[in-house]
């Protein structure tokens with residue numbers, strides 16, 4: 001079993017040594033005497049759990065900047081979906097690699113994805129060394145004639161996923177209640193429940209979606225899914241931006257996991273009044289995501305934490321609404337909990353998914369409050385070293401293969417335009 005010893009690093013305001021054996025954190029102690037295969041010196045640095053990005057579309061890194069200043073429906077129907085019809089396996093592979101590169105460089109070690117051409121997205125993720133949950137995505141645009149083909153493909157992909165490496169888990173993606181037929185929502189949900197799989201969907205993202213659902217089904221999008229009986233603790237719902245008290249009660253009753261994606265919501269002008277306080281009071285697991293690079297333009301979880309807090313404080317008129325320790329939990333431990341993966345925490349026995357922050361810069365001077373400096377003062381360039389599953393993916397900001405990824409994406413994106 002390979003081992004890594006991290007020496008003299010700041011962990012929660014205490015100088016500690018951390019021994020990693022295989023893919024787990026083995027010992028955390030003041031002074032570990034052990035002949036490890038690799039030693040990382042942590043003087044002048046702090047360690048945090050790797051971030052868990054709970055909602056993204058990784059390969060869309062290839063489409064960064066493709067549709068600017070558009071509303072969600074205009075952007076989806078007139079820009080994104082037509083562009084995606086031109087995607088190739090090679091593009092998804094390199095687009096996912098670019099996303100993984102960005103995630104590593106900004107301290108993320110695990111992501112909950114939703115994208116097409118799954119084998120190529122998974123291949124890229126496996127090669128880059130990150131942890132992920134990758135779904136087979138159901139999107140029939142309410143055309144039930146597509147059902148049989150989707151079912152066969154989903155079964156096939158599920159079987160193929162049994163050969164994926166341990167870091168990648170298979171899930172079911174239901175694009176959204178407005179873009180998937182009732183028949184397929186029910187089928188996909190049953191498929192997932194029978195196999196104990198997570199279901200990842202977009203839910204109550206815009207005001208228009210909410211109004212349309214009420215006109216069509218007589219209830220909100222959350223009420224509609226509740227009526228179909230498909231909400232449960234394995235459902236990960238991205239956005240949940242336009243929700244009333246009744247919706248919150250349903251989410252809480254079914255223990256649905258919620259993902260807030262503030263940068264994407266702000267940029268597409270879907271809204272910003274995410275009801276953090278009420279969702280928290282209802283006992284829900286709340287997590288953070290970036291959404292894809294075509295809407296939020298980056299995959300930076302430090303920036304996501306900052307915007308989340310600023311907007312919450314602003315619209316609530318309450319600076320205490322989202323304290324620092326809660327904010328970092330949304331981006332780490334809550335994600336691990338929602339995915340059912342033992343990550344997002346630095347404790348003995350947990351997966352060794354770790355991010356080392358270089359505090360030797362103006363952003364951390366003076367370092368009176370490390371978390372405040374990390375979230376409000378620094379940016380992702382402070383991420384120095386990233387370890388995922390006990391393997392070093394980046395040390396001193398060097399990621400293997402970075403130049404090739406950038407070269408390939410710069411060649412491929414032109415074919416999309």
Ligand SMILES: [Zn+2]
Nearest residue numbers: 202238291292
């Ligand atoms: Zn999304």
